[in-house]
Amino acid sequence: MKKTVLLFAAMFCIAVFQPKASNVDYQVIPIPERIDIQRGEGFVISKGTKILYTAGNEKMKRNAAFLSEYLKENTGLQLKMKAAKSGGKAILLKTGLVSKNSEAYEIEVSAKGIVIIGASEAGVFYGIQTLRKSIPVAKVQKVKMPAVKISDAPAFAYRGMMLDVSRHFCTVDSVKRWIDMLALHNVNTFHWHLTEDQGWRIEIKKYPRLTEIGSKRTETVIGRNTGKYDGKPHGGFYTQAEAREIVAYAAQRYINVVPEIDMPGHMLGALASYPELGCTGGPYQVWRQWGVSDDVLCMGNDKTFEFITDVLNEIMDIFPSKYIHIGGDECPKTNWKKCEKCQARIASLGLKADEHHSAEERLQSYFISYAEKVVNKKGRRMIGWDEILEGGLAPDATVMSWRGMSGGIAAAKMDHDVIMTPNSHLYFDHYQTKEANTEPLAIGGNSPVEKVYSFNPIPAELNAAQRSRIIGVQANLWTEYVPNFRHAEYMVLPRMAALCEVQWSPSYKKDYESFLKRLPMLVEVYKIHNYNYAKHVVK
Numbered sequence: 299m300k301k302t303v304l305l306f307a308a309m310f311c312i313a314v315f316q317p318k319a320s321n322v323d324y325q326v327i328p329i330p331e332r333i334d335i336q337r338g339e340g341f342v343i344s345k346g347t348k349i350l351y352t353a354g355n356e357k358m359k360r361n362a363a364f365l366s367e368y369l370k371e372n373t374g375l376q377l378k379m380k381a382a383k384s385g386g387k388a389i390l391l392k393t394g395l396v397s398k399n400s401e402a403y404e405i406e407v408s409a410k411g412i413v414i415i416g417a418s419e420a421g422v423f424y425g426i427q428t429l430r431k432s433i434p435v436a437k438v439q440k441v442k443m444p445a446v447k448i449s450d451a452p453a454f455a456y457r458g459m460m461l462d463v464s465r466h467f468c469t470v471d472s473v474k475r476w477i478d479m480l481a482l483h484n485v486n487t488f489h490w491h492l493t494e495d496q497g498w499r500i501e502i503k504k505y506p507r508l509t510e511i512g513s514k515r516t517e518t519v520i521g522r523n524t525g526k527y528d529g530k531p532h533g534g535f536y537t538q539a540e541a542r543e544i545v546a547y548a549a550q551r552y553i554n555v556v557p558e559i560d561m562p563g564h565m566l567g568a569l570a571s572y573p574e575l576g577c578t579g580g581p582y583q584v585w586r587q588w589g590v591s592d593d594v595l596c597m598g599n600d601k602t603f604e605f606i607t608d609v610l611n612e613i614m615d616i617f618p619s620k621y622i623h624i625g626g627d628e629c630p631k632t633n634w635k636k637c638e639k640c641q642a643r644i645a646s647l648g649l650k651a652d653e654h655h656s657a658e659e660r661l662q663s664y665f666i667s668y669a670e671k672v673v674n675k676k677g678r679r680m681i682g683w684d685e686i687l688e689g690g691l692a693p694d695a696t697v698m699s700w701r702g703m704s705g706g707i708a709a710a711k712m713d714h715d716v717i718m719t720p721n722s723h724l725y726f727d728h729y730q731t732k733e734a735n736t737e738p739l740a741i742g743g744n745s746p747v748e749k750v751y752s753f754n755p756i757p758a759e760l761n762a763a764q765r766s767r768i769i770g771v772q773a774n775l776w777t778e779y780v781p782n783f784r785h786a787e788y789m790v791l792p793r794m795a796a797l798c799e800v801q802w803s804p805s806y807k808k809d810y811e812s813f814l815k816r817l818p819m820l821v822e823v824y825k826i827h828n829y830n831y832a833k834h835v836v837k
């Protein structure tokens with residue numbers, strides 16, 4: 299009996315007075331460029347520690363609030379925030395780091411406190427992400443931070459993730475959850491694929507039928523175009539107010555939203571709403587199946603050009619992004635070859651086939667160049683999928699290389715900016731294991747975490763000037779076989795962790811074995827948020 303009492307007393311002491319020793323580990327994902335453990339004492343974060351931020355700077359105030367929230371999630375500690383430049387032992391957030399890279403940051407932990415200094419508020423935010431990920435998830439009274447100096451900056455300025463909300467719609471709350479996931483992985487660009495054959499998802503005030511009709515399909519094919527349908531209507535769209543709310547939510551997390559209006563193909567959502575925009579005049583139906591439709595915008599109709607001008611102008615009004623994505627992929631020329639209006643346009647423009655391009659490819663190029671002018675007129679820049687190379691590249695276009703690396707290589711050699719997003723490595727709708735029969739139905743392919751991690755965005759055959767044209771890396775989640783957002787989480791996590799080290803960390807620091815050892819700590823953060831991550835390489 300006496301022994302039991304003693305044992306209980308001992309356990310009580312351990313529980314209350316000796317909180318679990320923290321295992322702070324600065325080797326987070328993505329791995330920082332430099333981590334120099336310093337001699338001497340570190341700093342102990344406890345209930346009384348304050349987070350200090352620059353007075354009068356709303357972004358820094360919000361950064362402080364993020365850090366406070368993250369620390370509470372990990373440890374249960376609720377730190378107070380204060381606008382001040384100094385003040386005892388604290389976590390001080392400030393800008394002013396001199397660096398060529400605006401997202402660079404440094405963290406210094408010493409007995410005096412913790413300082414996170416960024417080259418900008420965004421840099422401070424990434425310092426906060428690193429600090430957050432280095433602190434283990436465990437309810438504690440104190441966190442003992444070893445003395446360290448970390449200095450870090452991203453390898454690529456454009457670090458993207460694409461989400462297709464057209465094949466399957468996601469709610470505003472899910473999109474916000476997606477943005478939180480991006481922030482955790484230092485991703486700074488959310489490419490939002492908003493329109494498709496299977497649904498138009500963004501309100502355009504001048505064309506209300508786009509959402510009244512184009513956002514709804516009557517049912518969806520079962521499996522891979524089996525000819526059987528589920529009988530369940532599917533739809534949804536974002537009002538312009540909701541889209542603006544998403545843009546603001548992302549901006550608070552230093553994420554830019556690049557909207558994509560896919561044209562001139564992948565347009566059945568629009569054609570079903572406004573049949574006069576097609577070569578045949580319809581009737582058209584919002585597609586119930588997957589694939590590439592022959593029904594695309596008619597190039598012979600002046601209304602088509604008016605339509606995309608109006609749509610892009612409303613889109614640029616909602617989205618402040620420097621980049622506007624106009625798609626340009628997978629546009630069959632079948633109808634253009636047969637359409638009198640399209641052929642008349644080819645004749646009036648004097649477009650001729652040569653050994654490289656057909657007249658219809660030149661027509662597409664004419665259309666893309668037109669879209670680029672609309673975008674440039676508002677001071678923005680156009681991105682398109684690598685098909686925009688066909689028929690001649692629009693003058694200032696940035697190319698998203700998805701059919702492997704060759705489109706990106708060709709564009710870089712032509713002095714165009716390139717974002718690498720090859721379907722060989724970075725299509726997260728692909729299976730993530732060879733044992734496809736044990737997985738939910740996917741589009742195909744096999745891109746496990748290790749393969750994603752192995753991706754090298756800089757082709758060896760490019761010279762230094764051409765290499766500097768590779769501005770970034772992106773992974774894509776197409777959602778034909780991703781029926782809901784829980785499933786989207788499963789497809790992107792933890793592959794996004796592998797992606798973010800490709801995007802952020804210097805290539806000489808990449809080491810897959812080390813990555814696997816560091817992953818469980820990140821997964822503890824996934825667990826806090828109940829993210830539905832895949833368990834092929836981590837439990």
Ligand SMILES: [Zn+2]
Pocket residue numbers: 576577595596597598599633634637638639640
């Ligand atoms: Zn036509």
